[in-house]
């Protein structure tokens with residue numbers, strides 16, 4: 001197994017899915033958290049000039065959070081057993097990524113700096129909020145129906161095995177739910193799924209011991 005280094009800011013954000021996959025697999029990694037004050041001098045060294053980035057054996061660099069997560073999910077057995085199952089895990093994960101992405105854009109500028117100031121009083125921030133809300137309206141009912149397709153929605157998205165799709169449902173909705181605790185009231189199966197992920201033996205110990213950050 002290679003040595004893994006995960007590079008990201010000191011947030012859950014777009015890297016948390018990888019941290020959850022490492023925890024679910026019980027695999028050690030170097031969780032390199034970069035201060036925003038360090039970022040200007042580091043940006044050009046990152047592929048795509050963005051983070052997160054996953055580095056293998058201090059040599060191979062994989063940018064783009066979902067590509068990283070898919071790679072780890074395949075390595076650790078959380079990405080379905082065949083091409084069709086992987087396609088289902090992928091579209092579910094990408095649906096939750098759309099929510100996460102729109103949510104992050106409401107709060108961070110291009111330099112990954114929080115912009116509460118701007119988000120309070122510009123029309124662009126309310127446009128971003130409307131876009132986020134529209135994304136939730138578009139995706140959450142579809143995800144509730146998709147979950148119901150296996151075992152009536154009483155287990156995980158792929159049945160009895162937790163996959164990356166369930167972890168995405170957990171981490172993409174963390175901050176939105178803190179902001180609006182009732183946002184899943186019309187989606188009881190998704191709510192119950194998140195509790196299932198939270199109580200999964202590997203996840204619950206990770207969630208209790210992980211770094212506490214606002215995002």
Ligand SMILES: N[C@@H](CCC(=O)N[C@@H](CS)C(=O)NCC(=O)O)C(=O)O
Nearest residue numbers: 014050051052064065066110111112
């Ligand atoms: N599609 C990319 C988006 C990455 C992204 O937007 N990263 C932000 C932090 S969450 C970043 O690196 N911002 C710093 C910058 O743009 O200078 C992914 O999912 O990895």
